[in-house]
Amino acid sequence: MKICMRPSTLLWELKNEIVKEPDPPAGDRSGKSPIRRSRRLENSLYTLAALIALLGLSDSIYLTVHHLTGQDVDCLASGSCETVLTSAYAAVGKIPLAAFGAVAYFSAFSLATLAGFGRRWARRLLLCLVGGMLGMTCWLLYLQAFVLHAFCDFCLLSAGLTMTLSAIVLTIFFMEKRTAHRLSRQA
Amino acid sequence: MKRYLPYAIIVAVFFISTVAGVELYKNNQDQPPARTGKLAFGLPGAAPPHVRGPAKAPVLLEEFGDFECLPCSLFYPILKKAEAHYGERLSVTFREYPLTKHTHAPEAARAAEAAGLQGSFWEMHDSLYENRLVWLNASNTRAALVECAAKLGLDMERFQKDMDSEEVTKRIAADRDRVTSLELDRTPSVFINGDRMTARPITDENLHAAIDAALGTQK
Numbered sequence: 001m002k003i004c005m006r007p008s009t010l011l012w013e014l015k016n017e018i019v020k021e022p023d024p025p026a027g028d029r030s031g032k033s034p035i036r037r038s039r040r041l042e043n044s045l046y047t048l049a050a051l052i053a054l055l056g057l058s059d060s061i062y063l064t065v066h067h068l069t070g071q072d073v074d075c076l077a078s079g080s081c082e083t084v085l086t087s088a089y090a091a092v093g094k095i096p097l098a099a100f101g102a103v104a105y106f107s108a109f110s111l112a113t114l115a116g117f118g119r120r121w122a123r124r125l126l127l128c129l130v131g132g133m134l135g136m137t138c139w140l141l142y143l144q145a146f147v148l149h150a151f152c153d154f155c156l157l158s159a160g161l162t163m164t165l166s167a168i169v170l171t172i173f174f175m176e177k178r179t180a181h182r183l184s185r186q187a
Numbered sequence: 188m189k190r191y192l193p194y195a196i197i198v199a200v201f202f203i204s205t206v207a208g209v210e211l212y213k214n215n216q217d218q219p220p221a222r223t224g225k226l227a228f229g230l231p232g233a234a235p236p237h238v239r240g241p242a243k244a245p246v247l248l249e250e251f252g253d254f255e256c257l258p259c260s261l262f263y264p265i266l267k268k269a270e271a272h273y274g275e276r277l278s279v280t281f282r283e284y285p286l287t288k289h290t291h292a293p294e295a296a297r298a299a300e301a302a303g304l305q306g307s308f309w310e311m312h313d314s315l316y317e318n319r320l321v322w323l324n325a326s327n328t329r330a331a332l333v334e335c336a337a338k339l340g341l342d343m344e345r346f347q348k349d350m351d352s353e354e355v356t357k358r359i360a361a362d363r364d365r366v367t368s369l370e371l372d373r374t375p376s377v378f379i380n381g382d383r384m385t386a387r388p389i390t391d392e393n394l395h396a397a398i399d400a401a402l403g404t405q406k
Contacts, residue, residue: 054200061208069215069388075288085257087320106204110197117193149324 046116053109056161063098084152137162232365233358240278251284251376254295254315263316283362298332301349
């Protein structure tokens with residue numbers, strides 16, 4: 001006789017590295033343990049990270065489309081968007097740099113969403129991706145400040161979003177470390 | 188069900204962002220309504236106009252441009268190639284249309300017009316587009332523009348005086364009146380034998396197609 005098992009078995013969860021919180025210690029079943037609170041906060045931060053990545057994705061799509069169609073970008077404050085967006089650094093070959101940004105932000109959104117749903121592997125990948133994005137952001141800021149001597153509003157917005165994303169991911173990383181330390185102490 | 192939820196969200200976002208990107212692309216390429224023949228009804232603009240090529244050429248191209256704008260700088264080499272290709276069959280007129288959102292464009296327009304008063308408008312026009320990033324990035328735009336003019340061997344004392352002259356102001360204002368009368372809202376706006384080019388962005392292919400059509404030799 002064939003036995004049908006529900007997919008959410010312990011085996012499946014282990015295979016997919018689902019992060020499950022251990023049962024709170026006896027005597028603290030109220031759901032307000034520091035570990036449970038920390039997990040809830042982590043999930044909220046992943047949601048926030050996903051939303052920020054969405055904003056970055058919109059910004060990058062806007063810049064990519066304007067680059068491809070050769071239309072002016074409506075610069076809001078700095079007035080030197082075009083200097084930056086038409087520089088030699090604005091494209092790699094024929095591919096606008098903003099297109100790479102769109103791919104990076106979409107990946108960040110996907111990984112943050114997966115991490116928020118408990119996929120541990122996504123957390124590690126997100127950390128690496130955001131690290132790379134932060135490095136690239138610093139390089140682009142350097143180019144704007146010291147090579148082009150011009151700033152583009154949309155690039156600055158993207159830089160701000162990447163920095164916020166990095167801060168969130170780092171915060172989660174240290175929170176996880178603390179939670180793991182607490183769990184090992186409980187064990 | 189919850190297991191598949193994140194993947195569903197990711198796929199949905201991918202789909203929405205792809206559709207949004209494609210729609211934005213199409214929207215940017217949307218052609219403004221054709222204004223065939225409207226050129227004849229506009230105000231005349233600065234006189235005499237800056238014309239390159241024979242006045243009796245079968246194709247007359249009129250460009251309304253801004254020296255700071257990116258699409259104009261991308262159009263510049265395309266137009267140069269077309270001028271070389273069509274030779275005596277094409278004449279080009281340039282009208283000043285410095286957009287208000289461009290901080291350095293009015294100064295550049297004044298520099299081009301001041302050079303024009305010494306008979307070097309087109310040399311300055313070419314120099315401004317070829318060195319666009321140099322004068323745009325300069326801490327002192329005016330000094331960078333003066334430097335551009337100096338390289339053309341102009342009378343610099345006169346050039347500097349002309350840049351602030353009433354005559355230059357009047358020429359730019361006359362071109363602006365023509366822009367207003369034609370209800371233009373973007374640069375570069377290009378007319379070929381009085382028909383507005385509606386293709387965006389202007390490429391070698393669609394410019395040649397429009398000129399060929401005007402010549403009556405469209406393939």
